Amino acid sequence: MTTADVDAAPARAIVSDIAPGGGPEATPRSFSYCSQQYRVLFGSGTIARLGEEVERLGIRRALVLTTPQQRDDGRRLGATLGERLAGQFAGARMHTPVEVTEAALQVVETSEVDGLVALGGGSTVGLGKALSLRTGLPHIAVPTTYAGSEMTPILGETHHGVKTTRKSQDIIPDTVIYDVDLTLGLPPQVSAASGLNAIAHAVETLYAADANPLTSLMAEEGIAALARALPRIVTDPADAVGRHDALYGAWLCGVCLGAVGMALHHKLCHVLGGTFDLPHAETHAIVLPHAAAYNAAAAPAAMARVARALGVADAPRGLFDLAHALGLPTALGTIGMPSSGIDRAADLAVHNPYPNPRPLDRAALRNLIAAAWRGDAPVPFEEIRR
Numbered sequence: 001m002t003t004a005d006v007d008a009a010p011a012r013a014i015v016s017d018i019a020p021g022g023g024p025e026a027t028p029r030s031f032s033y034c035s036q037q038y039r040v041l042f043g044s045g046t047i048a049r050l051g052e053e054v055e056r057l058g059i060r061r062a063l064v065l066t067t068p069q070q071r072d073d074g075r076r077l078g079a080t081l082g083e084r085l086a087g088q089f090a091g092a093r094m095h096t097p098v099e100v101t102e103a104a105l106q107v108v109e110t111s112e113v114d115g116l117v118a119l120g121g122g123s124t125v126g127l128g129k130a131l132s133l134r135t136g137l138p139h140i141a142v143p144t145t146y147a148g149s150e151m152t153p154i155l156g157e158t159h160h161g162v163k164t165t166r167k168s169q170d171i172i173p174d175t176v177i178y179d180v181d182l183t184l185g186l187p188p189q190v191s192a193a194s195g196l197n198a199i200a201h202a203v204e205t206l207y208a209a210d211a212n213p214l215t216s217l218m219a220e221e222g223i224a225a226l227a228r229a230l231p232r233i234v235t236d237p238a239d240a241v242g243r244h245d246a247l248y249g250a251w252l253c254g255v256c257l258g259a260v261g262m263a264l265h266h267k268l269c270h271v272l273g274g275t276f277d278l279p280h281a282e283t284h285a286i287v288l289p290h291a292a293a294y295n296a297a298a299a300p301a302a303m304a305r306v307a308r309a310l311g312v313a314d315a316p317r318g319l320f321d322l323a324h325a326l327g328l329p330t331a332l333g334t335i336g337m338p339s340s341g342i343d344r345a346a347d348l349a350v351h352n353p354y355p356n357p358r359p360l361d362r363a364a365l366r367n368l369i370a371a372a373w374r375g376d377a378p379v380p381f382e383e384i385r386r
């Protein structure tokens with residue numbers, strides 16, 4: 001199994017230009033598109049097909065992966081595999097620390113494991129990816145949050161506090177089982193934050209430098225499904241329609257994340273999360289309206305599609321109002337970021353330039369981060385720049 005260079009990964013689509021005067025429906029005049037290979041089982045009760053998938057992949061000794069918090073869920077799932085269960089590793093942690101992967105690798109070796117079943121959110125799926133990449137073992141991902149990692153060829157790992165990212169087709173799980181029933185226990189606030197995290201993938205997909213009509217379709221549909229679903233879930237976490245729509249939307253948004261390049265929003269969240277150890281999904285929920293406002297006038301067609309998906313007139317305001325209505329934190333200051341870190345974050349945000357609809361302006365980004373730290377509503381670029 002090899003790790004391809006990020007730029008050599010085939011999942012890229014290049015838009016050469018957009019039809020002049022086009023609104024949200026404008027089709028790029030030319031673009032390239034490469035699909036990824038996925039196998040997805042979606043619906044209520046689909047986990048009952050795990051044994052079938054294990055057999056299909058020729059797995060005789062599966063290792064079930066979970067976080068410590070989902071240990072019991074993993075034990076129950078493992079029991080359904082009968083003789084095909086080799087054991088469980090319940091040590092998955094946020095940001096895929098290499099020392100955790102190495103501890104799991106020892107279990108793989110000593111228990112003669114020949115396949116992996118990752119049950120959980122992005123942290124557990126990340127461990128499944130890290131193990132599969134190192135060993136070549138088949139990987140079945142069973143996502144229980146809306147983070148979307150299972151749909152991407154991306155693996156982010158941390159070693160001594162330093163995060164590195166790899167991209168390879170071999171990182172994509174062999175099978176993804178989306179069982180709506182497994183998301184019913186995801187607490188409403190975690191669901192809401194995770195759902196906003198997924199929406200963020202789709203928002204940046206719509207204005208990505210390498211966007212294409214297919215990813216744009218998925219992005220708009222993904223935002224609409226999640227925006228419909230999340231208020232229902234917060235009101236009633238067991239709402240089956242809401243849970244179905246949310247997981248469907250998260251799937252689409254995950255595909256988007258894996259297919260095109262992300263921009264300012266993801267860079268900011270990466271910087272803030274990594275530097276101040278902030279919770280991943282909540283950071284996304286807070287930053288997204290501000291990043292959208294920064295880019296709005298530079299990406300009007302994308303913003304029109306976000307607004308249409310949300311059913312609002314103004315996309316950044318709509319994203320802010322959605323997060324507020326879901327009861328999510330709206331200030332970085334309340335989730336652990338010190339005010340003394342604002343300047344440092346602004347410096348890091350302009351380090352290593354990356355494609356973004358609007359050029360990066362350190363002073364404006366400093367004000368943006370300060371506004372997100374306070375919990376202000378998003379304001380257009382012209383105002384944030386002052």
Ligand code: NAD
Binds near residue numbers: 126148154156194281
């Ligand atoms: P997570 O996986 O850390 O889960 C958060 C907590 O919720 C954990 O304690 C988990 O056990 C628990 N949990 C998960 N599902 C549950 C359920 N249904 N019921 C009850 N509890 C449940 O959080 P996340 O937001 O899913 O993932 C974040 C991580 O994923 C980060 O490390 C992020 O960098 C990574 N990520 C990677 C990619 C990628 O493409 N590589 C994409 C998105 C996220």
